[in-house]
Amino acid sequence: AASQQLVIPVQTEYLAVKGLERMVSTLSMVNRSRKQALPYHIVPTLFDRRTQASMGTLRVLRDAYPETIWQGYIPVDTRLRDASRAGLTPSQFDGRSRGVIAYRALLKHLLAQNAVAQVA
Structure with a gap:
């Protein structure tokens, strides 16, 4: 798939x-x-x-x-925009920005959902 x-x-x-x-x-x-x-x-x-x-x-x-x-x-989060302009990933530019923290939480959620789906 x-x-x-x-x-x-x-x-x-x-x-x-x-x-x-x-x-x-x-x-x-x-x-x-x-x-x-x-x-x-x-x-x-x-x-x-x-x-x-x-x-x-x-x-x-x-x-x-x-x-x-x-x-x-x-x-x-303007830090995400600033990272793009600087040619860096948001995590490299400012790993503690609100946007990066939110994306990390999303990734954690998606990985947990995927783990549940694999068990079922």
Whole structure:
């Protein structure tokens, strides 16, 4: 198989949720043609807790996709952008930035999910 699971990053903005709806619909069609459904994880990104738009969108995502959404989020973090500009990985640039910490938590979650799936 080309992939065992999908990670779907979604900006915490209204239009991104609309795009996600279409992607999930397409994924449902693909899964109907497979012997085993391809699991997916929705990852909220560019979350800014200072804005009502981000807060509201995160709430909508969690309500609409309770089984597949990662309960964390990747925050807006200028250090990620700065790392790219410097030609470094975010971990090399600032391993203690909020974004790097969030990505590490996501990786830990995905690895744990994968371990559970292999046991089952």
